[in-house]
Amino acid sequence: MYMMDAPPLVKSAQRVLQLLEFFAHDKRRATVMQVATALDYPQSSTSMLLGTLETLGYLRYEASERTYIPTLRVMLLGSWLQDELFGSGSLISAMNALRERTRETVMVGLRQGIHVRFILSLRGPRSTTLQYPVGVLRPVCRSAVGKILLSALPNSEILKIARRANAEAQPEDKVPTGELMTEIAAIRERGWALTVDYPLPDRATLAMALPPIPDQPAMALIVGTRKARMAENQERYVRELRATCESLASQLRGDVPG
Template identity: 55%
Template sequence: MNAKSSSAVTRVAAGTEPSAVKSARRTLEVLEFFAARHSAATVSEVAEALDYPQSSTSMLLRTLESLGYLMQEGGSRRYRPTLRVMLLGTWMHDELFGQASLFSNMAQLRLRTGQAVLVGLRQGIHVRFILSLPSVKANALRYPVGVMRPVCLSAAGKMLLTRESDREVQRIARRANAQAATPQERVDVSALLNEVRESRERGWAESVNYPQRGFANLSTLLPAIAGQPHMGITLGMRLEVLEARRATLLDALESAVRMLVPD
């Protein structure tokens, strides 16, 4: 039985299932579709394979993209899963097959530093964190998985901007300023550009008194992965921790990244 006929049978068996159940089922079926396909697909291809209406398929894929589970290939209309999908079951992989994954490396970094560890990717003028491991400290901030931060303010965002040209950094900053909800979210475009240039040169970025006063972030880039957007890894901490341990934390951050570079 092919994917299309299987989906149709499932829908008939489901009968008059509640809309929330239907949405959950379709979300899982889309992820399973990509798991079986092993390649990107257009809205039409997904709709045809799963026998969904074109309009609701388009809406579902856009929603999964906005949540960081799917991405559109550059300049095309084709969608493919991001690493956020893989991370859903990484802890099980570690439990069954050993400590050799992104998740386990990030967990080790958390234990080594005691700080929150986050992995994020850029979505327009924001960074969405697709992995978040909380600090072991009782007075630390909590960063929920899926939380979004302004790309021009967060340390991860500044590092992700290092992958863009100076002209593109300025364009993104102006767009972010135009959409800023509060004056605190606006940035000095020239100052940001200088900071991005410096971060590009030294290989790391930081943000202080952000996302709240008295807190800070330290970030660098993860190794590039074919078919995936650039991602940044971040340590979140209290500001006094950054000021007292910057060199040690940077060493831990860079060591974790080196562990992920293929031999």
């Protein structure tokens, strides 16, 4: 029987998939050398590939161990299949339900050093809802997601991060540390963070910490909308965010079926 030749492989794409399959098979953190040895890659190109995936939010780098591990963003690549096959117990389902209840864009974000990054964004169902692109970096001390994640850290660590961020930030992104710490204290008291007119005018984002997920960095759940809609609906959005986070925490504890 006549067999068509297989199409040529794109080496970079092949390596990314082999790398993700390596982590799926080994189920552990790995150094650059361990990955390079296991996959028979040059160490230099392995280091560049791991660094690129870390920058994009697909891997997390543990500086103390010099190891990499996949983030939740990798799992979310196929989350729609998980929902289709296994029901409504996943994070993506919870986000989608929150989007439907608020009619706004819903995101998940994490901190990367002195920045934060959205790793997942579900645009609201209304035609006028805002688009928050995945992968864009924002200053950690200016954004709602950054402030809610900073609030879980000791004050000494927050100040260290803030000073480093201010040293590298553009003038408009610098934040007085005294004002930041006052706001952090208020965030700890109420359990949520709000940013208005940032990074663009007429935008507002409301963030709440997601419950801890094993082997994953701290993350936040965010609702983004226009300023007027946030002012009108903020209390309801806070309730919806809290209910979603509490439901996910119950599922992680095994209190309710997924």
